[in-house]
Amino acid sequence: MPVTLPPSVHVEPGVGDAELLVIETPSGTARLHTYGAHLVSWVPADGADVLWVSPRSAYTPGAAIRGGVPLCFPWFGPHPSGTGPAHGFARTSVWRLVEATDLPDDDAHPGGVAVTLALTEQDVDPALTSVWPHPFEARVRLVVGRELSLSLAVTNTGGTTFAVSEALHTYLAVGDVRRAIVTGLDGATYVDKVADDVRVQVGPVTLDRETDRVYTGTGATTQVVESGRPTVTVAKSGSRSTVVWNPWVAKAAAMADVPDDGWTGFLCVETANALDDTLTVEPGETRTITTRLSVG
Ligand SMILES: O=P(O)(O)OC[C@H]1O[C@H](O)[C@H](O)[C@@H](O)[C@@H]1O
DSSP: OOOOOOTTEEEEEOSTTOEEEEEEETTEEEEEETBTTEEEEEEETTSOOSBOBOTTOOOOTTSOOSBSBOEEBSOSSSOTTSOSOTTBSGGGSBOEEEEEEEEOOOSSSOOEEEEEEEEEGGGSOHHHHTTSOOOEEEEEEEEESSSEEEEEEEEEOSSSOEEEOEEEOOEEEOSOGGGOEEESOTTOEEEETTTTEEEEOOSSEEOSSOEEEEEOSOOOOEEEEOTTSOOEEEEEESOOEEEEEEOHHHHHHTOTTSOTTGGGGEEEEEEEEOGGGOEEEOTTOEEEEEEEEEEO
């Protein structure tokens, strides 16, 4: 059944045979690929794009788009046994459009436009599900309003419990990552994947080298603050991990889909459940992770 779109949503060609949904509201415009359920742009009214996307990104089936918000699911990072692609199969699968609808603005809920995409094991290349052989339904719900809300709801549709690690791997655009700070993580414990160590954050996060940290046990709201730019607030629910990542000079130079100086223009603050915060999902259970971005 084709989905009826409200006038606020139109379709453009996407990756391969997939579609790009363009959502235009009075409070801003967003662009969501059905390939990967991958959000690549959110431009609030009278503002600049909050998200960074690499000018060298491949838009090719089989490769993840570099930038925006890749969905890492059903595992975050390398596959536990090393047999599957990094960050799971969600970001390279084509999701189905389930619903697109205008939401009324009332006292309890800000209005906007909501789009829902779905993915089950039936939609995924069997070579990829063979390394994570569990019946599931995942739904991504994007709400574009005065703030932007992005949720991933995972339901276990099978008969046995499974584990999920996941991230809404948000590439925030910054003027210069060396001048940006992240607040909200003071006192949180993190796994420093570069130093291969476990540490405790003191004060705001500042970056002066390759940074790849998984803060665990935290549901805190974070803010990216940079002089001369509006502050971006990342609020979240259903998430106990926050990943802060920037590849810096050498790693970026080794990435074919990032220009050599491209690393200065983004800072990833990822709403996640990873490492000790990995979820177990019982048969019939749904676990939802949400990130809410706002600017100003
Ligand atoms: O290059 P990708 O597979 O998209 O991963 C990009 C990055 O994602 C996360 O932030 C991980 O913590 C990093 O270790 C990884 O390098």
